[in-house]
Amino acid sequence: MSPTRSPKRFLARLVRDTARTLEPPTRPEAFLHALCATLSPRLDRPVRLRFLAFPPGLDVSGITLAKDDEYIVVVEKRAADAHKFVIAGHEIGHIHYGTLDVHYDVGLPAAARRLLDRSDEDIPWDRVVALATRSPAASAADAEWEAEECGLRLAAKFHKVVGPYAATGRRFSQDTLTDRLSSSLGNIGGP
Template sequence: MRDTVRTLTPPTSPQVFLHALCATLGPQVDRPVRLKFVAFPPGLGLSGLTLARDEEYIVVVEERAPDPHKFVITGHEIGHIHYGTLDVHHPAGLPAAARRLLARPEEEIPWERVVTLAARSSADAAAAAEWAAEECGLRLAAKFSKVVGPGAAGRMTQDTLIDRLSSSLGNIGGP
């Protein structure tokens, strides 16, 4: 994690920071974590989800969400990965139609359709799993919504960024 944070020049944008955070988490979990910002279909009722593929996790976040909320959404999805609770929405795994669409080359993936398919949950989410994931998102947002972007100018150093990231995520992000 320290090496990833050192690649960032404070202040940095929320999107750059969140991409770096997800890239850092890959070695801490069982596969790489990639972040994707996309426009979710209107009326879907959610703003983030994680697509668990055999070779990677794709954390998908609503691109129109306000920057502070992007931290909550991303952190929530990271929480599901860390706590192993992605199956609360799809106990049998990602729907086959969504998996087929994700097999396409990146530039041909219809993200709106993938999000719609993945958002259709056949099971009620377990409240405890959702709360644990939400706490992760809230911790991330509490620490970082004020330390990235223009508001961090003159206050943030790489060491401060590392310390805050480590204290916010605890064991999730490693040392």
């Protein structure tokens, strides 16, 4: 996948191709799993997605391990559904732009197996986070901005693919938006 491609076009095509494989309504986590399945054949290795509870005090809510034979994307399972789209999109952005380090020492296979196959409590988080480093070839600030743009663009599609109007294909109208905001605010000064 060429990192020079626009994240907007990349994600629009990926979301469109994924949505075609699903029957609405779709749960957010199911959509993200399907998104990774759609992405996998376009890459040099498959993308596995896992939702886990990250330990308290950990400063990240998503990580990606780039193994020689697969990418492992891990997203905080307690995050709000729309935020899961941001997190997963951010990690997919790192994959898209190639800002992941794929050279690990012998400790990765054991840590990756534990990450994928064990309960949250048995995961060696310090080891996993240390392994989820970004490529030294990429500027850290630039890599994070590019990845975050992918996360935000994917999150912008949340309501279209898993929201209440995904099954009907309808779009939000100004009246619908006004009604929802009014309802959320308890009809304060609204219609």
